[in-house]
Amino acid sequence: MFSSKERFAALFLQRLEMTCGKSFKDSTKLDQYKTLGIMVREYISSNWIQTNEKSRSNSGKQTYYLSIEFLLGQLLDQNLINLGVRDVTEAGLKEIGISLQEVLDIETDAGLGNGGLGRLAACFLDSLASLNLPGHGMGIRYKHGLFEQKIVDGHQVELPEQWLKNGNVWEVRNADQSVDVPFWGHVNVSDQNGRLTFRHEHATLITAVPYDIPVIGYDTGTVNTLRLWNAEPYIHHHETDILSYKRETEAVSEFLYPDDTHDEGKILRLKQQYFLVCASVKSIVNSYRKTHKSLYGLHKKVSIHINDTHPALAVPELMRILLDEEKMSWEEAWHITVHTISYTNHTTLSEALEKWPIHLFKPLLPRMYMIIEEINERFCRSVWEQYPGDWKRIENAAITAHGVVKMAHLAIVGSYSVNGVAKIHSDILKEREMKGFHILFPKKFNNKTNGITHRRWLLKANPDLSAMISESIGERWIKQPEALIDLKSFAYDAAFIEQFQLIKEKKKQELADIIFCTSGVVVNPESIFDVQVKRLHAYKRQLLNVLHIMYLYNRLKEDTGFSIHPQTFIFGAKASPSYYYAKKIIKLIHSVADKVNYDPAIRGLIKVVFLENYRVSLAERIFPASDVSEQISTASKEASGTGNMKFMMNGALTIGTHDGANIEILERVGPDCIYTFGLKAEEVLSYYENGGYRSREYYQHDRRIRQVADQLINGFFEGEADEFESIYDSLLPHNDEYFVLKDFSSYLDAQERIQSDYRDRRKWSERSIENIAHSGYFSSDRTIREYAEDIWGIKPME
Template sequence: MLREKEEFKAAFIERLQALHGKSLEEASAQNKYAALGSLVRDYIGKRWVNTNKQYVAKGEKQVYYFSIEFLLGRLLDTYLRGMGVRDVWVEALAELGVDYAELEDQEHDAGLGNGGLGRLAACFLDSLAALELPGHGCGIRYKYGLFEQKIIDGDQVEHPDNWLKNGNIWEYRKIDKAVRVEFGGSFGAVLAVPYDIPILGFGNNTVNTLRLWSAEPTEGEMDFASFNQGNYLKAVEYKYSVEAISEILYPDDTHYEGRLLRLKQQYFLVSAGIQSILRTLRRKHGDIRLLPEKVAIHINDTHPALAVPELMRILMDEEGLGWDEAWQLTTGTISYTNHTIMPEALEKWPIDIFQSLLPRLWEIVHEINERFCHDLWHFYPGDWDRIAAMAITADGFVKMAHLAVAGSHSVNGVAKIHTEILKKDCMKLFYQYTPYKFNNKTNGITHRRWLMKANPGLASLITDTIGPSWMRHPTDLNRLQYFVADAPFQERLAAIKRDRKAALARFVKAKYELDLDPESIFDTQVKRIHVYKRQLLNALRIMELYNRLKENPRLDIVPRTFIFSGKAAPSYLLAKKVIKLVNALAAVINNDPAINGRMKVIFLENYGVTLAEMIIPASDVSEQISTASKEASGTGNMKFMMNGAVTVGTLDGANIEIRDAVGDDNIFIFGLKAEEVIEICANDQCNPRYLYQTDPRVRQVTEQLIDGSLPGGPDEFRPLYDYLVHGKGDFFELQDFAAYLDAQARVDARFRDRRAWAAMAAVNIARSGQFSSDHTVGEYAVGIWNIRPVPIGE
């Protein structure tokens, strides 16, 4: 295990020489990173093999978590912490003159996800291993991530995210476990090659697997005879069309080719994954009818919903089962997490695309729909409207959420309010038909990354104060409640926050040449850019504050630093305009000497896990301001809370449960409630134009979008003006504007009392343990998957 420093030093130098033929002095940082990673692989590999052997020997049920995204972040530090050698190895490296932080920087964030969906999946894998639960991930090995975001002249510009350019030291290519995935018509077959990444349990011997599938040409499919005769374009085009399946996360679906590629990806993922699972089941247990007893398949959102017909296809066409038995096994094995309550965001596929690419699956889906509607007729005879609304195929589309609900034994929401809206509104008809399927599992985050790794100073303070048990049992953070009013604890907590703010300020200075004041309020909104998340509302209140300061330069405010980060989908033009607006505000405000530095605005480009680990611990205020009833849960709110930031938020998603945990005095709630938003939308009563006409503050900030006040001229932000003033007001920015300003005034007043603010921060940290993904995964294990811990011996 190399637990002694001298033993590690010798092994590290020997490995460096063996891999690269270089001395320590000659080796590059990349060489040293590879040598260190190789030592980690030695440790993990043995335990990985041992874990799989013991899973086979004990024959326990295992869960396979299918997700189109797994936003892992860097793994080196996670592995070292899990092995229990981080401090010893880091100290030993320092004694060799090697900067561990420089080695960490050699690892590129894996380009396997975009936002909360992928980060949730990564947290769940971490918790499964930490809890010694037999659970694995199944995803796609994208050659390129979503994109690398650059901000040029205030605009988002997308560049390829070539995260694999230096390879990935943590993956293991398993060509012997490859499977064929067959598409219909002229699309042919592809080879799905697994690349396995070990998921190490914290402080135990468990090593689970994240299996990522890469698309490659099948043997014999590439016409080498034609290639050798000069017809190489045909061969190259075939190779590219195959490899494109695992080329990039979320290809643009605004055109036919992009939609087709997305559907190819989704089928590729589920077909490869299910074939692999069933092959393992046959080898271990022989009888395919043991499937629900030995396997749980969980689909994270609707992207893997094709698991339902694909499992049916294999059970019937390859295993020879009849429909009824295959359906019983399928629904007994598959469970589904819903992640949206916006009907327009529910995934559906045109039947013509579906049928041409997946003709056999179309036959099965059509039959599922026929039988499902037949069953509905027995419950609701003559109620054609209800049956049509619940149909899986209707109006020329395959409705993936309907397929997932019909084909699973469990449907869960990801926050209490989200689940209630599913039951009462979005999925009401399905809930009335099968209420026993629906349940809630509020999202969670792994405290091992978002506290222990991201904020080691805070982690040390917590351990010094309440002992180390919280690392394994995060609900023990509740014990901090006894120290909320303790002055020495508050002082240390405030000092840690200042240290993290200073570190972020140094990063911003080095990269953006902008000075940030660590004594100001660091007010942060970092997440995917989308109108329902309302970065635009945040920008409008910044404009309003700037207006007040210009009118009264002596206005008494606590200085604020407004921090934004996040990516907009390349084709989402309105969201990209919001990014442009934030950067325009930064250009004006940061260069206005009359403001005297009391306001600063910064948009940090290329948001990802590693950047989040820097931003979140440095933040005082967490902006969670989505339109009530629109955000399923959120997990960023939990990460900020765990690091002592205080939430400004609507009663939406998990904000409600955070409010319930910390109390009204330790959160800043504002705005319309979910039921009010739903009622206004149902009655078509939203009237943003009225607010524009009656509230002078609203009129002023919206007019400034088009009066030439901002860089780019009067037409640059006209799309935002038209959206706010002449649009339907779907996301209630103007309705919530006044309440949002009032909440910010309360923040200003409370922050002036630094002891009171420190107490608020402490309460948030103390109550964050219930939002650990360990707690969430434990509920899934018992309530949905029916799996139990399998301790792995040495």
């Protein structure tokens, strides 16, 4: 099929007519995209079948990665690259007058995730397949994903994300492997020959239908599977109100993260989580049963990994199968469960550690609640035996307490491994947030610093830079990213630096063109591209960035002798629909942009841009064009971050706090190649514990802070006098929870160092290349090898 451009072109034309039922001259770009996608899927079908057979017959273990999000981005280009057929495809299409890039641009980003959690899961799938490891993903096939972001008068507006409107060429519906998921009803307990039996009766059933997507490894025959579950009505349903039942059923897989402000939304989120877990665990068990008579050896052949707490119900669901269907004793079932399930914690934020009200949980999932109650009872009893009389310890560690089910506690107690995602994050979990559990289970806790797939974020996103790297150090880095360290010897090579600068200039011009086309703002490609793209959250401190821009604007207006190298501040972020404060930050960014961008007194020295609807395909255009990477979260709050790694891999220099993986970047590149500032984690945690921080003191003693804070409420933004009161209140009356004012002066100092250093373009480029050279450590290949060896116990397939 892809043996030569001529053969490919002939087969493409033939397949196009067969697939679309129209001649080539009448075909659209969408027809051409679908035809090419189908050809790729057919091309890998035998490898896909063989990989599945190998996974099942493999003498070792296989891993199933359960995640509420998989932020895949576009797949066609990556698949062509991984298969090694991109060049012949491009040449073949050119023969018949088609631009490959125009076809690639037709693909819609898969709407299956929100931010770092989902993108990490996607990177992990790529690395599993590329390393020939038997590992598959399991998630939900959201009809609309999160939302499509539109900006209207500076405000975020959410529209349904219609990523499936033209179908999904990669998915294969496998209705024969559907699973029924029960909700509501009650559990009938009876005694049969001295053994209690449990029957879930009068449940409302929903059918989970699997849609499988191939995950193609780079230059390998391995094609793993991402299985996504779609919620559909149970075929034998007998409810009288069928329309209401249909609506409630389809809502389960309609949107990612439905608003949980009210009980109705909480119930829907909990439904989603059990839907994912029940369907996935049943599917795993059904697959295992095809080659094994009993489930007693399940934990020796299967590893189930839960990505954050959303799939934590895998613990009681596996227990249910082993107890109710396999008739095992509690001790047998528990031994298998806690040797099958492993858990990644992604946050230290207490509000992000899920807690479900028992009054909602118990009627919706009656059998799950019974099992969790029993797990909690036995766990608390074991704690009592170790620490008799220590009621406080038991209260703090309990899975059910104070009217809620604590999902993180369930995940820790019911798993054999608990890992953080950066060294500092794992240390905080062990020493503070989960200290009680670490004392009880010291061997469970470990660290696995996050990584990103360099094949998407460098090879695909930045082909010019990738080609230059391969010309300089060979292609070994594509399969062994740690070989990027060989670039260190080119960091001071004049010819290499010149070529690197030309590539950066080209990427900046391309991004400048995108900015103009999407927002109408003209930016200077020779300016410093200072970029903060990530989820909008108070702890990520987009506000600190904005207040610095306001300070620069004020100084340029007041001091005619003050000048800077032109700097373009680029933002991209979605705020959760119900997160009022985050939406106000988006509005503030736009108000500042309106003020700055069109003021002739500023002479174009600063520009502010907000890129609408931030997503993977847009990120691939942003990272290669960036000069400065904003990683300015409050220390101790960002578990790891992966955007910092993507910027680093494309030669941007980090300005960041001592938080998450920033610390490990600093350890590798050294203090001259990164701009660190602000409080350290232990100082932040000490303030939270002991108090002593008064934001008003910084407001009173620093004129710069006082000026920008007052501008939020004093009419500085015409016609918006009370628009930003909530932001002002967060900083002063509410005492600045995330230490924006405390770190303000230190952040300004770091920005001034950037301004000074950027003027020496050669030295800046040397530091950029040093960053790229050290970025190989942050490949997800390294991370996945660590998971495979230290947690899952899986080995590459032959």
